[in-house]
Amino acid sequence: MSPKHQTCVVAAAIVDRLDRPARLLAARRTAPPALAGQWELPGGKTEPGEAPADALLRELREELGVRVRLGAQITGPLDGHWPLASALTLRLWWAEIVDGEPMPLQDHDQIRWLEAGRWLDVAWIPADRTAVSEMVRRAGGP
Numbered sequence: 228m229s230p231k232h233q234t235c236v237v238a239a240a241i242v243d244r245l246d247r248p249a250r251l252l253a254a255r256r257t258a259p260p261a262l263a264g265q266w267e268l269p270g271g272k273t274e275p276g277e278a279p280a281d282a283l284l285r286e287l288r289e290e291l292g293v294r295v296r297l298g299a300q301i302t303g304p305l306d307g308h309w310p311l312a313s314a315l316t317l318r319l320w321w322a323e324i325v326d327g328e329p330m331p332l333q334d335h336d337q338i339r340w341l342e343a344g345r346w347l348d349v350a351w352i353p354a355d356r357t358a359v360s361e362m363v364r365r366a367g368g369p
């Protein structure tokens with residue numbers, strides 16, 4: 228299979244504003260049992276033949292009922308991707324809501340806006356905690 232057909236997991240760091248992020252959106256998973264109750268940056272798997280950015284827009288529409296504008300990619304250590312516990316890797320983008328009010332419609336039972344300085348205050352999935360810690364470090368605080 229060529230790389231462009233490999234499954235990739237995509238997620239968004241949805242912030243109140245791309246030019247000066249203060250609040251970050253976290254979503255609490257309901258499944259699978261090993262991840263239920265842990266918080267993630269919302270997203271999901273790409274479908275075969277689907278471009279990663281399109282998959283992310285689709286997932287955010289389905290899971291939260293919002294339309295977003297994607298900002299820059301938040302690059303991780305594996306060729307720009309972030310390692311996941313499974314064989315998959317995660318690609319992450321900054322995003323800003325352009326339409327809709329986020330609601331946990333699918334896969335989550337709660338969402339929470341984390342205020343500036345409190346981005347690590349939830350029980351993130353370990354992979355997401357690594358990425359959020361690095362986002363905070365790159366931003367120079369807290």
Ligand code: DCM
Binds near residue numbers: 267268271272
């Ligand atoms: N995943 C993750 N962090 C995210 C999104 C997904 O660790 N922000 C992981 C959880 C699953 C896999 O990726 O093991 C596929 O996600 P999903 O079940 O949402 O399709």
